[in-house]
Structures are given as C-alpha cells and as structure tokens.
Amino acid sequence: MILPMPTPPAAALTMLDPFGFGRAAGRYWRDAFERSVLYMDVMRVRGNQYLEHLEQTKPSVLGFDTDVLMDGRSLPRPVNYELLRIEPPAGVATDPLMRPFVVVDPRAGHGPGIGGFKPDSEIGVALRAGHPCYFIGFLPFPEPGQTVEDVVEAEVAFLRHIGELHADSAEKPMVVGNCQAGWQIMMAASLEPDLFGPILIAGAPLSYWAGERGNAPMRYTGGMSGGSWMTALFSDLGNGQFDGAWLVQNFERLNPANTYWTKQYRLYANVDTEAERYLEFERWWGGHVVLGGEEIQYIVDNLFVGNRLSTAQLVTSDGRRIDLRNVRSPIVVFCSRGDDITPPPQALGWVRDLYAGVDDIIASEQTIVYCVHDTTGHLGIFVSGSVSRKEHTEFTANMDYIDVLPPGLYETTVSSAAERDDAELIERDYLLEFTPRTIEELDSEVQHRPEDDTRFATVARISEINLGLYRLFLQPWLKAMTTPESARWMRRMHPNRLGYRLLSDRNPLMTTVPVLAEQIRANRQPADHDNVFRVMESIVSDQITGSLNAWRDLRDGATERMFLDVYGQPLLQSLVGLGGDAHVHRRRPGSEPEHRRFIDYRQEELRAKIEKGGSHEAVIRALIYVLGGAPATDERNFKRLRASHAELEPALSLADFKQLMREQFFILKLDRDVALASIPVLLEGQNAEQIAGHLEHIQHVLAASGELSEHSADRLASVKALFEQAIDQAPIIEAQSRAEAEEWVGHQAQAQSLAASNVEDLMERVPQAKSEPKPEAAVEAKTESKPEKAVEAKPTARRKPRASRRKTGDNGKA
Template identity: 75%
Template sequence: MTLMDPFGFGRAAFDYWRDSIERSVLYLDVMRERGNQYLEHMEQTKPSVLGFETEELLDGRTLPRPVNYELLRVLPPEGVEIDLQKRPFVVVDPRAGHGPGIGGFKPDSELGVALRAGHPCYFIGFLPFPEPGQTVEDVVEAEIAFVRHVIERHPETSEKPMVVGNCQAGWQVMMAAALEPDVFGPILIAGAPLSYWAGERGKAPMRYTGGITGGSWITALTSDMGNGLFDGAWLVQNFERLNPANTYWKKQYHLYDNVDTEAGRYLEFERWWGGHVVLGGEEIQYIVDNLFVGNRLSTAQLVTRDGRRIDLRNVRSPVVVFCSRGDDITPPPQALGWIRDLYEGEEDIIANEQTIIYCLHDTTGHLGIFVSGSVSRKEHTEFTANMDYIDVMPPGLYETTISRAEDQEESELVERDYLLEFSPRNFDELDNEVQHKPEDDRRFATVARLSEINLGFYRLYLQPWIQATITPESARWMRRMHPIRLGYKLLSDRNPLSVPLPVMADAIRENRHPVDDDNLFKAMETIASDQIVSNLDAFRDLRDSLIERVFLDTFGQPLLQAAVGLYGDAHVHRRRPGAEPEHRRFIENRQAELREKIAEGSHHEAVMRSMIYVLGGAPATDERNFKRLRASRAELEPSTRLCDFKHLVREQFFILKLDREKALNTLPILLKDRSNEEIDEHLRHLEHVLAASGELSPHAAERLDQIKALFDQARPEAVKVKAEAPSAAGKTEQGKTSAVTSANSAETAKTAAKPAGDDNNSAAPVTPKAVPKDDGKAVGNDEDNAAPDTPVKTEPKATTKSAQRKRPNRKR
C-alpha cells in the first residue's frame, strides 16, 4: 500500500479501524475477567496463587503467639520423585501488600526448581488479615517454629533446611536466623532490602520517601484510618508509582496490542498483583520505624521484647544474596549494604565464621528476581544444585558468576547447562556496588530523628481524634473505595454496563480480523505508544531527580541537623556495632580450641588442610572440585555425612588462618601411620581434585609442590633409608625423588620443601623466610585471604606433647 493508491489507503484505514474496535472489545472483556477473578480471589478464606498442590502442616493461629501464617508441604507434581535423604527446601513468601504464592505460582519457579531436583519442599504463606495484636517478632518466632517442624519431619537427614526469603521475607528470615542460628541451613535472600539508607544517587528513589512525607507519622495515620489495620493496596500503589510508564500505559497497551495471545499470561499475573492483603498497624509501624526510616536492622540496634539483640553477625549459615542492577525497589546497595554496615572488612567476616555470597543480575526487575522463568532456569537452578557446596565453603566474602558448562573443561562433572563459580571478594570490590556516602547517612539520620518528633506530635494531637471517629465499618468502606481496589470492581460482572461484553467478545473471536504490522496506521499506533512511554519516562526522571534534590538540600542543612542533635558528631549516625565481650571471649576460646587440634587428626585432616592451602592461591573455585572431593571421600569413608564434611572443611580452614606455619609443619605428623602406597594415593587424590576446574596457576602449582614435599616427609623410615643410598650416587631415578624426603632424617629438622612463590606468582625458587608467629589476634586477621603464600619453616616432629601422642584415625 502506498500513499499514491487511494483505494489501498482506504482499505488500510478500514482494516485498522475494524481491528482496533475488535481489540478494544476483547481488551475490555479481559479487564472484566480480571475484575471477576479479583472478586473471587478476595472472597476466598485462604487465597493463594501457589501453582502446586499443598497440605497444611501447621497453622500459625494455634501458636502461643498467634499469627496469620501457615506452613504447607508442597506435594510433588506427577512424575516428580522426592528423595527424603536430600536437604529440605523452604520458601518464605513476602508480605508486602500482595497475597501469598509468588515464589511458586508457575512450574519454572523456586519451588519448581527444588522439586525437580528431588528436594522435599515446604512453603510458608499467610492469610489476608492479621491476628489481633500480631507483631513482627511474633511472625519471626512463628517462622522459627515452622523451620523446626520441618527439621523434625526429616530425621533421616542431618542437613538443616535451605530457606529462601523473597523481598520482605528476606529480612524476616535473617532476623530469625540471627536469633536461632542453629535452626537454619543455607539462606537465600532474593531482592531483600536490609540496608534501607543505601543507594546510588540518581537511582533508588523509594529511599527518599520517608523524608519527603515527614517520617512514619503518615503510616500511623493510615493505620488509624483503617481502624488499626493497614491496607496493603497503599504499598502496591507505591510500587506502581515508581514506573508510571509501565503502570499507566505500557503494561495495558501490551495487552491491547497482543490481546489475542496475552490474555492468559496477563490474568495469571494480575491474580497475584491484585490480591491485596492487610497488615496490622503495629506490624507496619515497626517495619517503617525500624527498617525503612530507622535502618536499625543492618546496624544491630534491634532488641526483642525479651531483651535479645538481633545481630546479623550471629547468623552461622551461609548467606546467598541475589539482587539485580535492574531492580529499582531493592537495588544492589540496599541488598548488600548491610555487609558494609556490620563488618570492618572481609577479615572481620572470617573472624565471625560467616560465609556471604552475592550474585548480581544485570537486567531483571524486582519481581523477575523470584518469578522470572529465565532466572529460575538459570540462577535459582544453580543455587539449588550447589547448596551443599555452598554449605561447606570456608568463611569469607564471595561473588558468583554463571557461565555455560559446555565452555568449561571437565564439563562432564557439571550436570546442568550452567556452571556456578565462586570468586573471593574484598571490601574495595564490594564498595563498587554499595557506593557508600557518609554525608548521605547524616541526612537519613536526620530524617529518622524528625520522624520520631513528628510521630510524637501526631500521637499527642491528632491520633486521639482520629481513633475516636473511625469505626470498623467506615474502615472497611475506605478499603473498598481505594482507587486500586475500585478499578477491579468497576470492570467486573457486578457493573451492569459490562453485561454485553462477553457476548460481543465471543462473536469477535469467532470472526476476528487482525491487521499486519506493516499496516500504516498500525505502525503509527506503535510510534505513538513509544512516544507516550518516552514522555512518561521523562516525567518519572524529572520527578525523581527533583525529589532527590529536595531531599539532599533539605536534610543536608547544617541548621536542621544541629536542631535534631546530629551536626558535628561524626559517629552518631550509622554507628558500626562493636564486638560484644562475650563474642570476644568466644573468639579467644575458639582460637585456644583450634590450637590444641592443629596436630590432632588423621590423613583426612591432612588432605583437607592441603586442599585448602593450595586452593587458597586460586582466584576462583566451583562445584567440580567439590564433587570430586566429596565423591572420593565417600569412597574412603562411606559413612561420612555432609555435616561432618562441612565441619572438617571449616575447622581446617581456621587452623590454617590461625597458625599457618604450624598447620603445614604438622602435616607429616598427621600422616605418620600411612604407608608409602597410601601417601602416593593421597597425592594422586589431591591432584585429581585440583585438576577438576582446569590447569593450576603457577602460584597454586608451587603450593602443591610444597605439599608434596611435606607428604614425602611422612613416608616410612624404611623407604627413606632405602632412598638415600642411590641418592648418594646421585644418578638413579629413585635418588631424584628422595632428594627432598631425606631432609627429614634424625640429624636435621630443617625442611627441603620448595617454598611457595612470591606474590607475582614467579615459578623460580626463592629463599625461605620465617613466617611471623601468631600474635594472638582474632581468627582471620591475616594479610592473605584464605591460605597465605609465605614459605614454610618446618619443625621437628616431637616439638609438642600433642605431637608425641599417638592419635587413632577418626572417622569424619
């Protein structure tokens, strides 16, 4: 069709007119179905969008402190087999205005991935209305009780459940694990904000909301207008305002433009997005005061009503933080800033025996972190498959990267399409994501002080009047009239004007006349739509930049900061919590305990200690090392449980960090009862495992040579004496291999082991240097991150009494 063809132009105009009318009717009919679906969903006693069959195990309303939460067992779909020997998997859903079920409302989800992997799965959901007097602490205690119940249901496995907390459920899970660290296995927090003051300028506009509204008094007002209940639709409205182009145009136009194919997907998502729930006024006030505005969780300032401090440093389970740069609700600084708030550096994390792993997605939005099918098939599949490996990783800070398995060596050891690799990180690298600005902290601290003042004035002057005038019926009426809720009801079968819509829509579907994309008017429609999106995005950017500028200028005023008592005090805001006296004593006792164990153990301890030492010089590691090591250990010790394996890894890691010189020098002692053939087998085992992730770096290869020399010192004396004779001749092959082992004779205690190379990974030998003795610092206060590269100075075998005692081989 061309403009010079009037008949073609007219046909194009008529075809587009007819198609637009048909699409409009079909669109309105989908919106009618959405309204009906909303009303039906909200009338259910226990509405949920969970896409799996479940059975109720525990009702939170029956607990000593009743809550509107419940524990469900997820029944496997047909054809899926569950292995009860595997670690249980628990998903905790976010309660942030929407209904439950988002963590498993389709097959490609967190629950779907875990079920296909054969794990017993459980889901912690909630009901639409809270119990009277319910608090956040009650919810946290209920989640602890639920996880304990899951553990009791699986006596056949010694592994603690892996717990997944999405969005707001993430900080609840972390609070629970800080109070009861022995209950939780590996923890995955997806899109969970724990450090609310953090954020990059020009992004994360939600963090300014508390300052612009004058603090949390507006939350108290909203709860009082609801007769003590806070309507979750207000939270949903805040989310929608972040992206007006998507909320008011793009999402709806995408349905209109593809109404023939998009109706099912649209209705499926709207079933959850429109399932608004209600929170207790005391609950939401606690959340806003202590987290959104006060930021007290990430600085260990929260104390329970029975006097227990909620310190995230108490968490002993590995923590996986999954966030995205495309998330404007929980950007990476808010997901990772708590690490910077609590710890001085990566050595401080090691001293607290914590393993923290973070994974950054580049593009997905907030909901995509835990509902996107592509994310579930990739990231969540890898997290689930590697949970045992994550559970045995030594303490420290790591970042994960995901690559295609087919591009890797030893790809047969990777059972899936992708490989999850773990790389050690330091705080300088972490700061690139957190982008901490101390001057902004003072501004947010000023907001927190003003929020307390404004809330006090509200409670003194306004709250009594509002509470006296609001009745339960008026509160229900205001909830029904909320703009978001009203939008669903107006386009439903309860509106008499919608009666002809289904009849018209059915007639159109039977005789549909869609137009092609090359239609002139259809192309103009697409251009107009893009222009509307661009204009709304420009409005959003202008609005967000204006809000940020007003916030920074207002709360950065020295006069205002001085008026609330903050100006001039560099430490009053975001004070990093110090170590408690009992924690310092714990560190000291732990050090003393480990020193006594340095020369205790058997060949298991020797092999693991050597493995950690060599891998300490590697830039990254992945599941291939773990699979080979665990498989070979299962062959040597069939009764070895994963919890024993994890204990062995962590204990040997700390022994190396505490006294590296003595830890390496005692390797021959741990191997003294092994035969020459067994020592050779241990060395082959080490090389086999280390080769799983590719060729060793020169630095790691030098460390392996050093370990081989120490293992040679443990060979029986008969072998050494036999090896010395040809060594004197200087030419035989056996003499070449005994040049190192003969150095451990009774006449000398000096080692001939080749020292590890210097920091530039030079392969040339260097002159051995003395290793600094332990100075009594906390575990992990060492310049090297995992296994230092300083050469080893060996000592005689009978240096200590513990070395002289005969120790039986222990099963791990």
C-alpha cells in the same frame, strides 16, 4: 448481531486505491475496534477474578497442591501465617532424606504464592531436584495485636517442626526468603541459628539508607513524607489495620510508564495471545492483603526510616538482641541492578554496616555469597522463568557446596557452559563460580556515602518528632471517629481496588462486553503486523512510554535534589541533635566481650589440633591451601572431592565432612606455616603407597576445574614437597623398624644360646632368673612374637623395638 462486512474484489480495490492506504486503514480500524472490545473483556475477567479471589478464605496463587501442617493462629502468640507441605506433581519424586527446602513468601501488600507461582519457580526447581518442599504463607487479615516479633517466633516454630519431621536427614533446611520475607528470615536466623541451613534472600532489603544516587528513589520516600506519621495515620483510618494496596501503589509509582501504559498496551496490542499471561499475573498483583497497624509501624520506624536491623540495634521484648552476626548458616544474597525496589546497595549494604573487613566475617564464622544480576526487575528475581532455570537452579543444585565454603565473602557468577573453553568438564548447562571478595571490593556495589548517613539520621529524628506530635494532637480524634465499617469502605474505595470492581460483571455497564467479544472471536480479522497504521501505532506507543519515563526521571531527580538539599542543611541537623563532626550516625556494632572470649577460646582449641588427626585432615588442609590461592573456584572441585571421599571413607558423613572443612580452614587461617609444616606429622603411620594415593587424590580433585592458576600451581608444588617428604620418611621408618627388630632377635638368640650352655653360671650372675621356671620357653616366645609385632604395627614401630632393645641389652650384659 453484527454481520461481517462484505469485501470488494481485489481488482476493484486496486483501481480505487492504487497505493493501498485505504485498504490498510480499513483493516486497521476494524482490528483496532476488535482489539478494544477484547481488551475490555479481559479487564472484565480480571475484575471477576479479583472479586472471586477476595472472597476466598485462604486466597493464594501457589501453583502446587498443599497440605496444612501448622496454623499460626493456634500458636501461643497467634499470627495469620501457615506452614504448608508442597505435594510434588505427577511424575516428580522427592527424597525425605534430602535437605528440606522452605520458601517464605513476602507480605508486602500482595497475597501469598509468588514463590511457587509457576512450574519454573523456586519451588518447582527444588521439587525437580528431589527436595521435600515447604511453603510459609499467610492469610489476608492479621490476628488482633499481631506484631513482627510474633511472626518471627512463628517462623522459628515452623522451622523447628520441619527439623523434627526430617530428623533422619543429615542436613538442616534450606530457607528462601523473597523480598520482605528475606529480612524477616534473617531476624529469625539471628535468634535461632541452629534451626537453619543455607539461607537465600532474593531481592530483600536489609540496609535501607544505602543506595546509588540517581537510582534508588524509594529510599527518599520517608523523608519526603516527614517520616512515619503517615503510616500511623492510615492505620488509624483503617481501624488499626493498614491496607496493603497503599504499598502496591507505591511500587506502581516507581515506574509510571509500565503501570499506566506499557503493561496495558502490551495486552491491547497482543490481546489474542497475551490475555492468559496477563490474567495469571494480575491474580497475584491484585490480591491485596491487610497488615496490622503495629506491624507496619514497627517496620517503617525500625527498618525503612530507622535502619536499625543492619547495625544490631533491634532488641526483642524479652531482651534478646537481633544481631545478624549470630547467623551461622551460609547466606546467599541475590539481587539485580535492574531492581528499583531493592537495588544492590540495599541488599548488600548490611555487610559493610556490620563488618570492618573480611577478617571480621571470618571471626564470626560466617559465609556470605552474593550474586548480582544485570537486568532483571524486582519481581523477575523470584518470578522470572529464565532466572529460575538459571540462577535458582544453580543455587539449589550447589547448596551442599555453598554449605562447606570456608567463612568469608564471595561473589558468585553463573556462566553458560557453551561459552566456555572447558565445556566438556561441565555437567549441566551452567556453571556456578565463586570469587573471594573484600569489603573494599563490595563497596563498588554499595557506594556508601557518610554524608548521606547524616541526612537519613536527620530524617529518623524528624520522624520521631512528627510521630509524637501526631499521636498527641490528631490520633485521639481519628481513633474516636473511625469504625470497622468506615475502615472497610475506605479499603473498598481505594483507587487500586476500585478499578477492579468497576470493570467487572457487577457493573451493569459491562453487560454488553462479553456478548460483543464472543461475536468478534468467532470472526476475528486481525490486521497484519506490517500494516502501516499498526507500525504508526507502535511508534506512538514508544513515544508515550518515552515521555512517561522522562517525566519519571525528572520527578525522581527533583525529589532527590530536594531531599539532599533539605536534609543536608547543617542548621536542621543541629536542631535535631546531629551537629558536630564527631557524632557517629550509623554505628558499626563492636564485638561483645563474650564473643571476643569465644574467639580466644576457639584459637587455643585450634592450636591444640594443628598436629592432631590423620590423612583426612592432611588432604583437606592441602586442598584448602591450594584452592585458597585461586582467584576463583567452582562447584566441580567440591563434587569430585565429595564423590572421592565417599569412596575412600564411606563412614564420613557429609556433616562431618563440612565440620572437617571448616576446622582445617580455621587452622590454616590461624597459623598457615605451622599448619603446612604439620602435614607430614599427620601422615605418620601411613606407608609410602598410601601417601602417594592421597597426593594423587588431591591432584584428581584439583583437575576437575581445569588448569590451575600460576599462584595455585605454586601452592600445589609446595604441597607435593610436603607429601613427598612424608613418602621419603615412610620407608626409612619401616627400614629402621626392621633393623631394630633384627638386632633385637640377634640379642635374644645370643642370650638363649648362653642360657643353654651354662644355665647354672647364668643363674649365679642373674639371680632373678631363678624365679622363672622355664627361661628357654619364655625367651623363645619373645623371639617369635615381638619382632613380628614390631614390623607389622607400623604406627608404633619406632618405639616398641627400642624398648625391646633396652631389655636385650640387659640380657647381653648378663
């Protein structure tokens, strides 16, 4: 047992050490020793936690209770995925009629659960908003023969089951795909677009050759390793399975300062308060899983090296082309400039790969929204509490609005209500705004370089050559020597896995650590933070971090220069068949004949609907026209429009409202001048008071977001003129109807008088009247009923009186 050291009187210490350095040093060294022991105890707990997590059948860091709805191992093509229903925590109620919310977790080396890691997570935000939530996770080991295509089909089956559970809901599920799960969900949505509602892909790479020079080190990995042959090598050494710890190691090497020093020093410096947070994160970071050899080879060959997803070059085993242009749901892309794993060019480059311009996006009836965070890292995109409380909360709260955005490309920003002049008009702490963008504006984020495409295409060709040589010469020998036991020992000896085992209770050398840690906690005496030696320690730590960052920058810069120089050689490019300026290395997929015929058919269909409809079509068309001239719009217009439409037309469902919005947008896009000129035609049959009410409704909706821009104000003035034109026509039509009715009554009265005074003469002049037994009653019935109908039935008032007048004219002649 260690006894506490006696403390001399303060007066004596002052005489012996007038400047206090000795006392500060003594306190610091004791504090440093205690922190070292406590640090090692935390690492011991981390090792035990890792081993316990590893021994679980279904390890997960999900922070919510769940029920298993579907097990992917029971599907016709078995996979190690599961569909879970999230049980809402106490005090939180969900509405089964609301839009289902589905989170798909990334399988990129770590275990499942990161999407619901904390209460302030993607799932936590959706639960508090009342959405029924589901989670698609996975087990540590793949099923034999499992492929990426099998996983995609399993996710389709899960989404179909969720749709059946919520058949009464008017909305399709909102699906969130984090990191690797993002491109997987996009593949599924391109094959079965009708199953998906809005799609949010967070930190998901879809364009793997894209990247800003000096800020995308991972895109050079395939080229510097000679292609994907090393993936096949490690899969063969793993007896057909690829250890996810190798992927985690690649992530850690991106930021050596954080991996080898900053993260550990933060724990050491604040070991009294940081231990719980550190252990919570390490439970997920150290939960390594295994991928099938076929899966990882498909991913590296077709995505990381081949970049075939964003150019519609992938084809399923049954001949279906995976074309992201087939996705019909709104797509929200969330990325960050602080993310070195999936920088914005890799998250957004697929848009310019597929589309030559915004008109192509509109022709495909797609709505693409992107949001670029300034600072957060890769994990912060879907783990950070501040991001969840801000961006994810706004995305979830406004999915109905995003769902009715007209097709096109938009950038969204989240602004604080407190910092705005119109804060009194904003309901929550933040406001989501949407600004239309062009492909040219998107290029400022993507920073595409055609010469880099040639380099990466060269890498893809060399990868195919090296993989073929490996499979011919080395693979048969390795497969013959590898056994399940050797593969298991290879995984256990991986540096990342071994580090957890060595610092656990299974290591006899760690037995004294918990005893010392318990005694220190009982009599802990931390040094003050302003202790001169603690300050010096912090300075040294910053210098170590700076040195490691400088080494990282030097390494990444040298790697980039080597990659550009080696794969930029014209001789090497010619040797692999990529010589000549006319060769297209990254083809933008053209429109298929069927798609062009579909567009022509839709245009003819819309032309026929320009003058069809009523007040709903007129109001929506006017609003889209006015807001289309705004540099930006936000959620407030939609909320007021939806609320007021619910009051004006309760029978109009949200799904019908969305269809109406999209249809009127396309009509305006097809022929704006004719569409606007047809607004008075759509308002025919409405009286002046009703039309004025519709105009007031439009102004009420537009006022929700404050003062209109000058361009939008001019458009609103044009809309007012059209509605006022309809108002002016309404009383004229009514007066004409009334005058025609009165004229008709006059003619009928004259005919009745003539018949009463000289019936016989009338019958001689009009022989057909003899067949009428009671002419006076018949005429009297007409004079009493038809004028009233003509006045009341306003939609047909113009036609019926004219028909009646022709009849009375005949009688008059008689």
